[in-house]
Amino acid sequence: MIIAVLSGFFFAIIALLSGKPIRKNMGWIPALLPLTLFIYFFSLLPALASGPLRFKYEWVPSMGVNADMKLDGLSMLFCLLITGIGTGVFLYASYYLKGHQYLNRFFCYLSIFMAAMLGMVLADNLVLLFVFWELTSISSFFLIGFNNEEKISRRNALMALTITGAGGFLLMAGCILIGSASGTYSINSLLASAGNLQQHTLYGWMLLFIFAGAFTKSAQFPFHFWLPGAMVAPTPVSAYLHSATMVKAGIYLLARFTPILGHTAPWNITLMIVGGITMLYSAFHSLQRTDLKEILAYSTIAALGILVFLLGVGTDAALLAAAAFILVHALYKAALFMVAGILDHETGTRHVGLLRGLGKVMWPVATAGLLAALSSAGVPLTYGFIGKDLIYEATLHAPSFAVLLTAVAVLTNIFVLYAGFQAGIRPFAGELPQQYRQLHLPGWRLWIPPLVLALLGVVFGLLPSLTDEALIRQVYTSIGGQGTLPPLKIWHGFNTVLLLSGITLVAGCLLYFLYAPSAAFRPLTDKWQHFSPEAITIKCSRAFLKFSNWYTNLFHSGYLRAYVSIIIIFITCLLGLKLVLDVKVYFDIKTNISGIRLYDAVVFAIILAAIWKSVSTSSRINAVASLSVVGYCICLLFVIYSAPDLAMTQFTIDTLTVVLFVLVLFRLPPFLKINDRKVILRDAVLAALFGAVISIIALEAMNEPTTKEISRFYAENAYVMAKGKNVVNVMLVDFRGFDTLVEITVLTIAALGVYSLMKLRVNSTTKE
Amino acid sequence: MKSIILKTASNYLLPLLLLFAVFILFRGHYKPGGGFVGGLIASIAFVLHAFANGLQSTRKLLRYPPGAFIPTGLAISLLSGLAPMFAGKPFMSAEWLSIHIPIIGLLGTPLFFDIGVFFVVIGIALTILFTISETIL
Incomplete structure (x- = not known):
């Protein structure tokens, strides 16, 4: 199992090194990796029926951090999506970016991302999960900013990284909190202590941190804005990361924690509110977009909102609906993104107003778009219909506010249908404009993946039993569903759910025929732009930049003397404060301090004289020489108090320092008396204070009853265990x-x- | 700084000092000494040579740029730490051979670790000193 996870990382290195073959015509080879993994995971599917598979790997057992993996229904669904859609995306990208200068880098990032995603969904340890979580953020940063020569690409990649990185940071806090509250980092063991965690006094904080991680990653309101921005990435990336996998990581996290932290009022209500706002807000926004990918981005956010919302409703029916909808959405949305990418690739535009009648020149693409759009609309006989049925079923039987929740769901679905039709049907319908007549069908690697995905949406719709017992039920049990629910069916008979589906379809189609997508409403919404989360984030980051600029200038005057005084003032204040407040200063001259012997006194006198010389002299070389006298006297003290190793080191270091000083002295301007009496007085006071504090600490340290255990251990074991007689050296090596x-x-x-400092300076002077 | 006496003396002092540095390095396991001090002494030897004969001739004598000593030493230290892992022991656990060689003493991974430190220290001291003096003069 661990090989399956890590293979992506190994492959990434190989891909990076084999730039030429990948760029030439071996571009399809990388697709073999996800394909192999897909077959591997698929072969494990039957084994899942008898309970989750667990794989144990030791990592840091002493801290309870193990690289354990667990493959249950939820992990399996995600693994199949990651590798299955991954195969399609790898193939698709090999044609989409054919001949791109950095295609090898692209595959490198993409396989790192895939491996990180696999690791995340398989991890059975909070720390492991977090590590892979961050890896997905980082690899997606590189993928979003793949066109790194464009300013907007860099900006949006940074934005996505900032938002998801901040969320990841809070998630780490959440993981540590949960780990220390329950005493285990293993997710499997957490399931048993769910009750304890929910009674814990810090339960609220756990929720907050986990939500922060999940909402930022899954682009929930008010953190949704990075996702439309991330559409600057090449389309394969959008299809892979921003529809099927990475943005679902937050959903995965919530689903994973549903049996652990879920089923409480704060959990359910927060998720319902956030999910509800997100789905309505973004579904409404998708109406105002004219760029294909932006439309799809907003409808993706809406779908993620629906998933969060379903997890929030939290009933058995809702959990089943969420399980099914993850698959439904991944299938049709990845297909739609790929279709949009083909259109962009062939025509050079993604504007919905300009693309017409393309079904005549590329019918397989049109078929894929149509089927995916129908599935997204929830037309009967598609998988989307089943998904939508389950959603309505869940909202209608929600414990409270059933009518309101259903209304929200219906409204969102109408908008999602509209978005799906815009992307999957409108570009292919109608008259073919003159300028597109010479277009023809692109290579099979471009249109086969979306067609397969869209066809799967229909096949699963016709034969829902294919996915039901084997996969969806497994997901359902692993996210904490307990009751037995009726199997997925194409036809439930005439009931309220069917009526609602009909309303959705009719209203959505009406909307599609009556309202052409336009930016007409944009001025209205743009008025509120100042208050949007995106604008606030940008303002905050600008303010932060300003602050750090001001802060840096405050302390960085560029004068070495200023730096030294600041450091010394700071240390003196800090240590002095601690000394005055917390330590009872006393010292016992008789017991602790040995009598002063003659050579002590002599060395001390030499040091004093040398110091006086070094501060009073007006020649630099004198000052350096006197300083080195101080250094050598300290060596003498070390020798006297039997620390020969220290003495030797101090001696050589001092020698080298003097050499260094002498080298530099040549370059300095003639000695200047720049300090007036006041400054000298100030520095003297500062130096005296600093010296006093350090001396008091040194004396005080002797009073403290230190445990001799450690030094005794080293002294006793140096020869026994490490075969050395010089304890200092044995410790070092x-x-x-x-x-x-x-x-x-x-x-x-x-x-x-x-x-580099010295060499850089040379360069800048030679430039001048 | 051209002085015949210094120049002649440094030609004899360099090998002597280097021998002394190596001696200090190997001695460290039983008596005061070790890779760090040994490395510093060796760099002092080279610095003395540079003072007497000029930087260029010392560089020629060293053959490799002083910076090259740093990765070499780091690699030796790291490998000496990694070596026990091949025998299934944790990272950096000491492994000793039972052969006793005069002057050097017992052979073992800590010795190689110390040799790595020795090279790193030479590399660092010489890189800093040479870079600064070349830029300044």
Whole structure:
């Protein structure tokens, strides 16, 4: 299982390195990866009937973080969608972006994304889930910004990353909170402690954090605005990420947590309200768009709203409807996106007003569009009809506000139908304009995937039993559905649900024939633009930039002396405050401080003299030399108090520092007395205070009864365990070897910093 | 800074100091010393040589740019940490051979780790000093 998840990451590296073959004519090869995975997951489907499959992998067992995977109904549905639609999208992209300069990078990002999605839906550990969650955000950032030479692409990619990243951050908080409240990070064990979690005093915060993650990822109001912006991505990306998979990650999260945190009033009411607002708001917005992909984006947000809303209703019927609708929506929306992509690819425009009569030149594409649109409309005999039936069934029998909820659902579905017809039917109907007459059918890799998806929508509609027991029921049980519900059927007889479906169809068709999509309403809604969540977010980020600019300028004067004083003032205040407030300062001269011997006194006198010389001299070389005297005297102290390792290191470091100083001194301008008496006095006071604080701390530290256990452990075990007699060195290379490894890495970074700083300066002067 | 005495002395001092640095490096396991100090001493040796003979000749002597020592050392340290993993032990657990070699002492992964530190320190000290002095002078 873990190989299946990680294969995408390995493949990403291979794809990145094999740019030439992928660009030439081997572009279809990457599609074999999702296809293989699809077959693999599909072969596991029968095994699912006897309960979820679990895979155990150790990761950090000491912290309860394991790379455990669990394949239940919900994971299976998502895995099949990710790999199945992935196969289509990989094929589609290989033609859509044929010959693109960076096609290999595209497949690299796409396979990373696919692997991350698979990992996320399979993860049975909160930490693992979060890691993959973030990976999907990051890989989608690269995919949205794939046309990175366009400013709008970069801007919208950044916007999507900011929103989903902020949500991911809160999700992390939620995961940690849930993990520490229940004592386990394993999702499977969380199921058992659901009751405890819901009684927990921090239950509200858990909900808040989980919702923040899910709503940002799944583009729920008021975080919806990144999704239409993300449509700047190449169409395969939109079809894959923004209809079928990534935006459903939030839905997945909510569904996964329904049995754990759900079925409480705050959970249900929040989801219903947010989902309800989202579906109406965006369905209404889709009426005002004229760009095919934007229409589809808004109708996707509406569909996501419906899913959140259904999870919020939370009855058994609603959970079943959500399970079915995830599949329904993925099938028709990915097909519609691909159809829109074909139109864009062939005609160069996505404006609904300009595209007419294309069914005559590309009939398979038209068929795919028509079938997908019918499924999205919920016309009888399509899978969409069954999905819509289940939705109405759920809202009609909701425990409260049934009429209101049904009305909202019907209204949204009318708009969704309209959007589907706009994208799937309108471009192919009517007279073919002159300029499109020479168009012909594009390569099969472009139109086969949407056609297959759309056909599946019809096949599943005709034979609902194909998906019912094997998949949808499994999803239903894994998200906490308990009661037995009637099987999915094409025909339920004459009842209210059918009436509502009829109303939806008639009203939607009327709307389609009477109202041509136009931007006529735009000025009206644009008036409210100042208050839209998008505008507020942009304003906040501008204000943040301004603030950080101001803050940086406040502290960064560019003078080294200013930096040093700020740092010292800060440390003195912080430590001084702590000393005054919390520590009872006393020291016992008799017991703690050994008597002062002659050589102590001599070394001390030399240090004092050297310091006095270094601050009073007016020659730099004198100052440096006196400082080095101070350094060497400290070496002497180390030797006297038996720390030869420290002394050696200090000695060599001091030597090198002096050399460095001498090198730099040549370049400095002649010594200037820039400080007047006041500044000198100020610095003297500051230095004295800082010295006093440090001395008090040093004396105080001796008073504290430190545990000698650690040093004793090292002293006793250095030879026994690590075969070394020099305890300091054994600690450096063995006991605390990992620290040393990180330290030398840090040193490397410092050296690189010096190198690039100096070299950069040379470049800028040569330019002048 | 051209001085015949320094120049002549540095030619003899360089190998001596380098030997001393290596000695300090190997000595570290039992007595004061170790990769860090050893590396610093070795870089002082090269800096002395550079003072006497000019940077260019030291660079020629080193053959590789001092920056190249850094990744080499990091790689040695990292590999010495990774090596036990092939034997199924956790990352960075010490592994010793039972062969005792005079001066060097026991062979083991911590020794190689220390050798890595030695190279990294030489690389860093020389990179910083050489870069600054080249830019300044």
